[in-house]
Amino acid sequence: MRVSVVQYDIAWCNPQExxxxxxxxxxxxxxxxxxxxxxxxxxxxxxxAGDVARAECESDSLRWMLRTAAExxxxxxxxxxxRDGEEIFNRMFFVTEEGILARYDKRHLxxxxxxTKHFTAGSERVVAEWRGVxxxxxxxxxxxxxxxxxxxxxxxxxxxxxxWPVPRMGxxxxxxxxxxxxxxxxxxxxxxxxxxPYCEYxxxxxIVDACGHAIAGTSDAEGLVTAExxxxxxxxxRRKFPVGRDSDRFTxxxxx
Numbered sequence: 001m002r003v004s005v006v007q008y009d010i011a012w013c014n015p016q017e018x019x020x021x022x023x024x025x026x027x028x029x030x031x032x033x034x035x036x037x038x039x040x041x042x043x044x045x046x047x048x049a050g051d052v053a054r055a056e057c058e059s060d061s062l063r064w065m066l067r068t069a070a071e072x073x074x075x076x077x078x079x080x081x082x083r084d085g086e087e088i089f090n091r092m093f094f095v096t097e098e099g100i101l102a103r104y105d106k107r108h109l110x111x112x113x114x115x116t117k118h119f120t121a122g123s124e125r126v127v128a129e130w131r132g133v134x135x136x137x138x139x140x141x142x143x144x145x146x147x148x149x150x151x152x153x154x155x156x157x158x159x160x161x162x163x164w165p166v167p168r169m170g171x172x173x174x175x176x177x178x179x180x181x182x183x184x185x186x187x188x189x190x191x192x193x194x195x196x197p198y199c200e201y202x203x204x205x206x207i208v209d210a211c212g213h214a215i216a217g218t219s220d221a222e223g224l225v226t227a228e229x230x231x232x233x234x235x236x237x238r239r240k241f242p243v244g245r246d247s248d249r250f251t252x253x254x255x256x
Contacts, residue, residue: 002226003033003036003228003229004034004035006190007190008192010040013051018042022037023064025224032074032224036159037161039140039161039163040163041079043080045196047114047115049118052081054083074096075095077094078161089120090106090139092106096130101128115141136149136155137159138161139162140162140164147250149179150183150247151182155183157188158188159188160179160187160190162191163192172189180211186209186229188207203218205217205225207227
């Protein structure tokens with residue numbers, strides 16, 4: 001499977017411009033099976049999201065994801081601020097040519113930045129299976145919490161959509177590799193570039209293999225990070241080095 005991470009400067013609170021930027025990068029490069037967008041790809045990481053959050057049925061951004069997946073015969077994955085009843089979620093959509101395959105609401109809200117004051121945390125761990133590959137859906141701050149992403153022999157690749165700022169890029173580089181190694185999986189991690197009113201971002205989007213090697217990556221440039229996921233190689237590595245059989249068991253306070 002060919003996967004691409006889409007890295008660009010997100011225009012603040014401007015969904016139509018961000019649709020244009022993402023579409024230009026996707027259409028201007030060779031096709032992939034799956035495209036991963038950064039966290040809150042259509043608005044930027046807006047904490048007080050009441051003015052930008054939309055119900056799914058009212059979201060032009062979600063409609064664009066659905067249309068792109070249908071027209072290109074691919075999957076498009078990314079998170080947005082979504083209004084669901086009286087609550088707002090940082091919700092990741094896994095969209096295919098057949099529609100919405102899976103939804104994941106960010107479990108670990110970034111308390112330090114005030115996300116807990118304006119968003120509702122999710123409680124369900126979500127794995128989406130598509131074209132023979134099982135994807136664990138995760139968003140940004142989730143990367144710091146290894147129990148939540150522990151592989152239960154139920155996924156092959158962990159997807160992280162992020163808005164990870166410059167001062168903590170060393171942590172980003174370390175944890176994307178750590179999550180791949182400890183879970184014997186690919187890590188597909190999208191970050192943005194540019195600035196918002198609060199932070200500066202320099203990308204570092206990356207695809208990491210199960211041994212912790214970055215098989216594709218970029219620094220602070222706009223563009224795509226693309227790699228082929230070799231399922232047979234992953235299965236062979238897990239058979240030869242089955243560390244998962246010796247892993248500890250955890251009881252989560254919520255989720256399944």
